[in-house]
Amino acid sequence: MEIMQHWLDKRAALSPDDTAIEHPMNGSITFKQLRDQAQSFSRKVAQLGVMPGDAIAIYSNNSIDMVTAIHGLSYIGAVVVLLNTRLSNQEIVYQLTDSNVSFVLTGDDLYENGVEIAQSRQCEVQSFEQVSRLDEKQLSLKKEIALEDTYTIIYTSGTTGFPKGVQHTFGNHWWSAISSALNLGLDPRDKWLASLPLFHVGGFSILMKSVIYGMPVYLLDHFDADKVHQGIVENGVTIVSVVSVMLDRLIDRLGEQTYPEAFKCMLLGGGPAPKVLLEKAKACLVPVYQTYGMTETSSQIVTLSPSDALRKLGSAGKPLFPAQLKIVNQDSVITNDEIGEIFVKGPMVTPGYYQNDEANSKSFHNGWLATGDLGYLDNEGFLYVVDRRKDLIISGGENIYPAEIENVLLGMSGIVEAGVVGKDDEKWGQVPVAFVVKNENSLHESAVIAYCLEKLAKYKTPKHIYFLDALPRNASNKLVRHKLVDLLYKEEE
Amino acid sequence: MEIMQHWLDKRAALSPDDTAIEHPMNGSITFKQLRDQAQSFSRKVAQLGVMPGDAIAIYSNNSIDMVTAIHGLSYIGAVVVLLNTRLSNQEIVYQLTDSNVSFVLTGDDLYENGVEIAQSRQCEVQSFEQVSRLDEKQLSLKKEIALEDTYTIIYTSGTTGFPKGVQHTFGNHWWSAISSALNLGLDPRDKWLASLPLFHVGGFSILMKSVIYGMPVYLLDHFDADKVHQGIVENGVTIVSVVSVMLDRLIDRLGEQTYPEAFKCMLLGGGPAPKVLLEKAKACLVPVYQTYGMTETSSQIVTLSPSDALRKLGSAGKPLFPAQLKIVNQDSVITNDEIGEIFVKGPMVTPGYYQNDEANSKSFHNGWLATGDLGYLDNEGFLYVVDRRKDLIISGGENIYPAEIENVLLGMSGIVEAGVVGKDDEKWGQVPVAFVVKNENSLHESAVIAYCLEKLAKYKTPKHIYFLDALPRNASNKLVRHKLVDLLYKEEE
Numbered sequence: 001m002e003i004m005q006h007w008l009d010k011r012a013a014l015s016p017d018d019t020a021i022e023h024p025m026n027g028s029i030t031f032k033q034l035r036d037q038a039q040s041f042s043r044k045v046a047q048l049g050v051m052p053g054d055a056i057a058i059y060s061n062n063s064i065d066m067v068t069a070i071h072g073l074s075y076i077g078a079v080v081v082l083l084n085t086r087l088s089n090q091e092i093v094y095q096l097t098d099s100n101v102s103f104v105l106t107g108d109d110l111y112e113n114g115v116e117i118a119q120s121r122q123c124e125v126q127s128f129e130q131v132s133r134l135d136e137k138q139l140s141l142k143k144e145i146a147l148e149d150t151y152t153i154i155y156t157s158g159t160t161g162f163p164k165g166v167q168h169t170f171g172n173h174w175w176s177a178i179s180s181a182l183n184l185g186l187d188p189r190d191k192w193l194a195s196l197p198l199f200h201v202g203g204f205s206i207l208m209k210s211v212i213y214g215m216p217v218y219l220l221d222h223f224d225a226d227k228v229h230q231g232i233v234e235n236g237v238t239i240v241s242v243v244s245v246m247l248d249r250l251i252d253r254l255g256e257q258t259y260p261e262a263f264k265c266m267l268l269g270g271g272p273a274p275k276v277l278l279e280k281a282k283a284c285l286v287p288v289y290q291t292y293g294m295t296e297t298s299s300q301i302v303t304l305s306p307s308d309a310l311r312k313l314g315s316a317g318k319p320l321f322p323a324q325l326k327i328v329n330q331d332s333v334i335t336n337d338e339i340g341e342i343f344v345k346g347p348m349v350t351p352g353y354y355q356n357d358e359a360n361s362k363s364f365h366n367g368w369l370a371t372g373d374l375g376y377l378d379n380e381g382f383l384y385v386v387d388r389r390k391d392l393i394i395s396g397g398e399n400i401y402p403a404e405i406e407n408v409l410l411g412m413s414g415i416v417e418a419g420v421v422g423k424d425d426e427k428w429g430q431v432p433v434a435f436v437v438k439n440e441n442s443l444h445e446s447a448v449i450a451y452c453l454e455k456l457a458k459y460k461t462p463k464h465i466y467f468l469d470a471l472p473r474n475a476s477n478k479l480v481r482h483k484l485v486d487l488l489y490k491e492e493e
Numbered sequence: 494m495e496i497m498q499h500w501l502d503k504r505a506a507l508s509p510d511d512t513a514i515e516h517p518m519n520g521s522i523t524f525k526q527l528r529d530q531a532q533s534f535s536r537k538v539a540q541l542g543v544m545p546g547d548a549i550a551i552y553s554n555n556s557i558d559m560v561t562a563i564h565g566l567s568y569i570g571a572v573v574v575l576l577n578t579r580l581s582n583q584e585i586v587y588q589l590t591d592s593n594v595s596f597v598l599t600g601d602d603l604y605e606n607g608v609e610i611a612q613s614r615q616c617e618v619q620s621f622e623q624v625s626r627l628d629e630k631q632l633s634l635k636k637e638i639a640l641e642d643t644y645t646i647i648y649t650s651g652t653t654g655f656p657k658g659v660q661h662t663f664g665n666h667w668w669s670a671i672s673s674a675l676n677l678g679l680d681p682r683d684k685w686l687a688s689l690p691l692f693h694v695g696g697f698s699i700l701m702k703s704v705i706y707g708m709p710v711y712l713l714d715h716f717d718a719d720k721v722h723q724g725i726v727e728n729g730v731t732i733v734s735v736v737s738v739m740l741d742r743l744i745d746r747l748g749e750q751t752y753p754e755a756f757k758c759m760l761l762g763g764g765p766a767p768k769v770l771l772e773k774a775k776a777c778l779v780p781v782y783q784t785y786g787m788t789e790t791s792s793q794i795v796t797l798s799p800s801d802a803l804r805k806l807g808s809a810g811k812p813l814f815p816a817q818l819k820i821v822n823q824d825s826v827i828t829n830d831e832i833g834e835i836f837v838k839g840p841m842v843t844p845g846y847y848q849n850d851e852a853n854s855k856s857f858h859n860g861w862l863a864t865g866d867l868g869y870l871d872n873e874g875f876l877y878v879v880d881r882r883k884d885l886i887i888s889g890g891e892n893i894y895p896a897e898i899e900n901v902l903l904g905m906s907g908i909v910e911a912g913v914v915g916k917d918d919e920k921w922g923q924v925p926v927a928f929v930v931k932n933e934n935s936l937h938e939s940a941v942i943a944y945c946l947e948k949l950a951k952y953k954t955p956k957h958i959y960f961l962d963a964l965p966r967n968a969s970n971k972l973v974r975h976k977l978v979d980l981l982y983k984e985e986e
Contacts, residue, residue, distance in 0.1 A: 003838075003860070004814075004840075010814055011814075013874050014798070014811055015798075178671055181675075181679060182706065185678070185680055186678045187678055187679075187680065212675070212814065213675065214675075305507070305508075318506065318507055321497075321503055322495075324497075346497070347495045
């Protein structure tokens with residue numbers, strides 16, 4: 001069992017005056033200030049009766065207060081349950097109950113709703129502002145971190161069934177940060193922009209990197225193309241974590257400009273990226289490193305390294321140094337170019353879902369995590385993620401991968417977003433249908449289908465095209481395909 | 494227990510065509526080539542009966558063959574005992590016996606002496622060239638590495654008593670490499686020069702960094718100021734590991750020139766550095782990062798980070814991120830500015846000396862290693878290593894630290910090397926005496942003593958000055974003070 005000095009204490013000892021968090025509206029704080037605030041927070045929240053091992057929920061949008069609370073709870077040894085603020089109250093109460101949360105700490109703007117939630121769950125609630133007014137309790141704070149201890153629980157967005165609480169140890173977060181550094185390098189000039197929600201692992205991992213690397217985080221309350229653009233062009237941001245939709249908007253915002261030379265990369269996660277988008281980025285000289293990861297892997301576990309970014313456009317890259325990956329089909333490991341389920345293994349992979357034996361026995365096999373995602377490795381070992389298994393459309397015995405069709409649709413002039421799902425069909429089992437957002441009024445279903453027929457096998461061509469104003473996305477801006485399926489059957493009612 | 498894919502397999506999968514080893518005479522090999530050679534070596538050496546868990550000695554000076562053998566043995570799961578080629582046969586036989594070595598693999602030029610050694614120990618011996626002519630055995634090589642497994646045993650130069658076998662797990666080497674990267678950064682243009690012997694941990698650690706970072710090693714057979722200079726100035730070397738004597742020669746070789754801008758640093762280890770030397774480096778714009786470490790800590794564990802290098806000249810810096818350090822005096826932890834014994838803790842610290850309960854119980858206390866070295870922390874937490882405890886001179890109840898006197902001597906014009914030891918004295922217990930190497934013939938004892946009296950308290954001033962042509966140094970070029978003590982008593986015979 002590896003033991004280290006508490007990370008924030010260590011960082012504050014190594015580089016006390018370096019910037020920890022830079023917030024375009026609220027100014028900057030140093031690592032020493034962050035440590036002092038976090039320790040003060042922990043002593044105040046201890047006044048409420050929070051004890052080591054307690055599960056404490058944080059219900060907040062991105063803010064320095066939220067960062068302080070996340071670190072503060074680690075000084076007590078409490079487990080941090082990070083709540084997605086876009087969920088319905090009912091969904092949140094489910095998570096609080098599932099993880100035995102005794103206390104909910106809220107952003108000030110979410111306090112009122114927090115009270116409602118806490119009432120249903122019969123637990124206590126305090127806003128960050130309320131905590132700040134408490135006295136500090138005399139308390140000996142944790143001086144060391146054991147890597148095997150659980151730090152966070154984050155629920156997977158789980159497009160089917162009930163969400164599962166993914167436990168992350170300190171070690172998971174540590175190895176994730178180290179794995180990324182071994183791939184992207186470590187430069188004293190790095191500044192990482194966080195506009196992804198900190199309650200998702202993709203945003204949270206940036207906080208861990210900040211403390212472990214000694215790197216400033218440029219923190220935004222939420223994604224805003226203008227603010228991100230400004231961060232890069234005026235404020236020295238070198239790395240931005242994005243999902244496809246964000247990248248698309250940023251490239252539009254960039255227009256004819258180019259980013260400063262010091263800008264290192266867009267780290268693109270959150271599902272397979274449309275090739276069209278990657279080519280658009282390439283044309284605008286925007287360096288994009290595609291990644292593959294999930295809550296269970298504490299963010300990226302596969303990343304396309306700088307030297308291969310252009311040569312292997314569309315690939316998610318190779319598994320990071322401490323990680324292993326294999327493709328499995330019917331219990332056999334398969335190799336080049338064959339599609340199968342992606343299995344991963346490594347010290348950044350969760351030890352398991354919280355109190356969920358059924359999910360654990362289904363997902364873990366001899367130390368390997370079965371991701372449920374489909375992909376293949378090319379002959380050089382690069383991973384191509386084909387699709388999420390649960391989205392697989394099977395039509396007349398043929399497998400259809402929605403992303404492939406979406407890629408084609410996005411290549412059509414006049415279409416700006418696309419989502420494909422399977423619709424039940426008496427003859428074929430399922431047929432693909434598409435939901436699209438258009439920016440040309442004159443675009444009609446028949447033209448879209450004709451375009452697809454040119455590009456795709458007939459069985460892959462969507463049987464219907466539905467036009468929407470926007471596609472349903474979750475807090476990470478990932479397309480939520482099951483909501484499209486819901487729409488499908490509502491339309492028929 | 495953390496498990497990873499075998500590092501060299503992983504590195505060869507990630508960046509097969511990148512340079513692993515660059516040798517100014519023998520050309521370069523890529524990671525893919527190194528993997529293939531190492532795997533072939535392991536299959537050939539298995540033909541000799543080498544089995545997982547066997548202790549196999551490597552008796553070689555720096556060469557690509559040696560690197561191949563080091564990696565090759567890891568594919569079998571053998572433990573590598575690294576022999577210092579400058580030891581007497583008697584000393585080597587002691588180590589072979591102590592670590593139960595069954596087989597000695599030698600560099601081709603050392604084979605003859607290897608045969609002699611092996612005869613005394615009654616174990617087998619083969620040169621790398623002999624191994625290369627063997628057939629490959631069908632064998633399933635290790636695909637994974639468990640970080641808790643032992644990889645190497647390196648004997649401490651041990652200036653008193655019998656040498657102790659320091660065991661290093663794969664994890665020790667891993668964490669050492671990661672700790673260094675968190676301090677020095679990771680740049681795809683890095684190229685690290687190894688002229689320190691690979692049989693010492695300071696040289697060995699460069700090989701581990703190479704595989705883990707994907708970084709080329711510029712390998713020299715031994716230290717040669719011209720070749721190191723050429724490596725930096727003409728061949729893109731960015732980091733060089735040195736000890737004081739080497740640094741001094743390199744600065745002399747540099748003359749009026751400056752190193753290219755891409756040159757990152759001299760990583761200076763192997764004992765406290767004279768301030769005069771650090772100031773000389775500063776004047777020549779040579780970036781020096783002073784470090785503190787030992788075999789037991791798998792190389793550096795404390796390093797002066799770039800931003801503090803000039804402000805804290807003479808300090809060894811702060812303990813690396815995953816490491817902890819405390820100063821202990823009479824069983825109490827002491828803080829600012831008080832001198833005491835340096836204790837360290839962290840995942841790069843050896844799990845213990847090989848089969849040596851007495852040394853282990855003496856050195857390890859609740860997970861902390863008592864280093865036997867003396868130092869203090871300043872009010873900002875920077876470590877200043879005062880001296881090795883065993884070299885402490887106690888005179889009339891006053892503590893005298895040889896390094897302090899040596900620093901003064903080295904500041905005197907005409908003196909190029911200096912070593913101070915205690916000489917038994919009826920009245921005072923001990924008195925300090927100095928051995929110096931001069932480059933001005935006219936320099937006499939009286940002038941040196943007069944110079945010291947100006948700079949030092951009377952009790953610290955050497956009672957005698959002995960002039961030598963060279964000081965006794967070990968394979969790492971560290972001053973071996975006990976040999977000076979031997980000289981002292983020989984002189985009196």
